[in-house]
Amino acid sequence: xxxxxxxAVNAASDLDxxxxxxxxxxxxxxxxxxxxxxxxxxxxxxxxxxxxEEVKDLLQESFFSLYRSIKxxxxxxxxxxxxxxxxxxxxxxxxxxxxxxxxxFWSPSADIEGESLEGITxxxxxxxxxxxxxxxxIHSALKRLPxxxxxxxxxxxxxxxxxxxxxxxxGLSEGTVKATLFHAVLKMRQALKTALGLESEVHx
Amino acid sequence: xxxxxxxERLIESFDQERSPEETSHLSxxxxxxxxxxxxxxxxxxxxxxQAAPDTAFFDEMRRGLFAQIRENRPSKEIRVxxxxxxxxxxxxxxxxxGLLVLALIPVLLSRQQLPTxxxxxxxxxxxxxxxxxxxxxxxxxxPVLLEEEIAITDELLLAQSEEPEGEVWIQETFQLLETLExxxxxxxxxxxxxxxxxxxxxxxxx
Numbered sequence: 001x002x003x004x005x006x007x008a009v010n011a012a013s014d015l016d017x018x019x020x021x022x023x024x025x026x027x028x029x030x031x032x033x034x035x036x037x038x039x040x041x042x043x044x045x046x047x048x049x050x051x052x053e054e055v056k057d058l059l060q061e062s063f064f065s066l067y068r069s070i071k072x073x074x075x076x077x078x079x080x081x082x083x084x085x086x087x088x089x090x091x092x093x094x095x096x097x098x099x100x101x102x103x104x105f106w107s108p109s110a111d112i113e114g115e116s117l118e119g120i121t122x123x124x125x126x127x128x129x130x131x132x133x134x135x136x137x138i139h140s141a142l143k144r145l146p147x148x149x150x151x152x153x154x155x156x157x158x159x160x161x162x163x164x165x166x167x168x169x170x171g172l173s174e175g176t177v178k179a180t181l182f183h184a185v186l187k188m189r190q191a192l193k194t195a196l197g198l199e200s201e202v203h204x
Numbered sequence: 205x206x207x208x209x210x211x212e213r214l215i216e217s218f219d220q221e222r223s224p225e226e227t228s229h230l231s232x233x234x235x236x237x238x239x240x241x242x243x244x245x246x247x248x249x250x251x252x253x254q255a256a257p258d259t260a261f262f263d264e265m266r267r268g269l270f271a272q273i274r275e276n277r278p279s280k281e282i283r284v285x286x287x288x289x290x291x292x293x294x295x296x297x298x299x300x301x302g303l304l305v306l307a308l309i310p311v312l313l314s315r316q317q318l319p320t321x322x323x324x325x326x327x328x329x330x331x332x333x334x335x336x337x338x339x340x341x342x343x344x345x346x347p348v349l350l351e352e353e354i355a356i357t358d359e360l361l362l363a364q365s366e367e368p369e370g371e372v373w374i375q376e377t378f379q380l381l382e383t384l385e386x387x388x389x390x391x392x393x394x395x396x397x398x399x400x401x402x403x404x405x406x407x408x409x410x
Contacts, residue, residue, distance in 0.1 A: 025277070027270065034266060039256040056261065060269045067273055138249060157250050163216055178216055185215050189242070 014079035021070050030070075034063050037080065040159065041087050047154040048091040050143055058094060062087045077168055084159070085169045088151055095147065134195050141191035148172075149184035156181055205229050210236050218243040 009017070009032050020029035038059065045055045045062075065086050073082055142150055151170065155161045163181075167174045210229050218240065222230065230237045256262075 027273065030273075031266070031270070034269065035262075038262050038265070042256050042262075052257065052261075056265050060265050060272070063265075063269050064272050064276075068276075134249060157247050160219060178212070182212060182215055185243075188246070192246075 015075055018070060018073055018075075018079060021067070022073075030067060033079075037083055038063075040080075041084070043158055044084060044154055045087055045091050047142060047158055048088065048150060049094060050139060054094065058087070058090050062090045065090070078165075081161075081165055081169050084155070088169070092147065092151075137192055137195040141188050144191065145184055145187060149180055149187065152177055152180045153184040153188065207233060207236055211239055214240050214243060219247065 006028075009020075009028055012020075012029070012032070014033065014036070017029040017033050020026035021033070041059055041062065042055060045058050046052065049055055049058060062083070066083055069086075073079070142153070145153060148170075152166055152172075155166045155169065156163075161169070163174050163177050166172075166181075167177045170177065172180070205225055207229075210226060210233075213226065214236070230240060
């Protein structure tokens with residue numbers, strides 16, 4: 001492929017790339033989409049699942065699902081929202097399988113303080129924050145949140161989504177998203193009160 | 205503006221521009237200002253934690269992904285018929301399909317609000333409706349493409365033509381079926397089957 005063509009693919013909008021995949025099964029266009037969203041998707045999935053290797057599998061599954069269902073995408077929601085919904089669903093399914101089968105009992109303290117954490121910290125320098133006390137506290141507190149609160153909180157604080165976008169993605173009403181977010185923040189602040197040195201009071 | 209109102213606004217939109225009224229309140233209220241600063245710090249710390257792994261992680265993920273895609277690219281398009289791959293129908297499938305459709309009708313009719321996003325239908329392959337008929341691109345490596353899924357698809361597409369919200373129904377039903385498909389011992393575990401139905405009901409009722 002000529003350099004100009006590569007540049008054109010890289011500069012194309014999400015929708016243009018989607019159309020290339022839909023109409024021509026253009027894998028280069030698809031790879032551009034993957035590269036464009038893989039890091040953000042990692043951040044989201046890692047917050048929700050908390051295991052680096054599992055996240056890798058979930059990302060692959062999510063991108064594969066996206067590829068196979070991409071003809072269904074008609075541009076009504078933003079591509080990012082559409083894809084993140086797939087990621088969240090995959091993470092939720094993985095979580096449900098764990099709890100359904102009891103293969104891995106979800107134990108936040110064990111994950112954060114035990115072997116899982118050691119596995120994470122040794123893998124890449126970019127996971128360095130986990131080594132800090134505050135990083136541990138944040139991840140531990142996130143994992144203690146109920147699934148819906150964790151999802152809404154992550155989408156807001158990590159992905160910077162607007163309430164309307166979160167509502168669109170999760171299928172919840174905006175009011176429910178706001179209430180869920182409010183409670184999640186209260187719980188996170190309570191959990192991190194000592195670590196962050198929090199003093200101010202939130203009116204619940 | 206009272207503290208509660210402002211604090212709700214801060215939590216909902218701490219990363220956006222503050223209105224003059226909010227700024228005025230913040231300058232006069234240490235509790236709200238404290239919360240505002242804490243939320244920003246919170247975001248900052250979480251963003252640090254979000255740092256992505258090195259490129260090798262993503263290279264490996266992409267290699268696996270594109271190998272999987274190449275193995276599963278659509279090779280042909282077929283017209284769905286009632287006798288399609290009949291030999292692969294599990295014994296419990298028709299009963300499950302019937303129960304599912306019956307259970308969903310009242311739930312769907314009573315719903316006040318439904319999500320509008322189309323979901324992940326991937327396990328079945330790309331699904332299209334062509335002039336009222338069902339057309340499915342078959343992925344030759346698919347481990348399972350069960351006839352009852354096709355039958356349900358037909359039913360659901362019919363419902364979709366009559367009910368705009370049917371698309372959501374399809375999405376949730378497929379998610380359920382996908383889960384069931386991954387569940388090896390479902391047949392011998394009625395409690396799990398019931399749990400799946402309860403979950404679907406919960407999803408559909410928002």
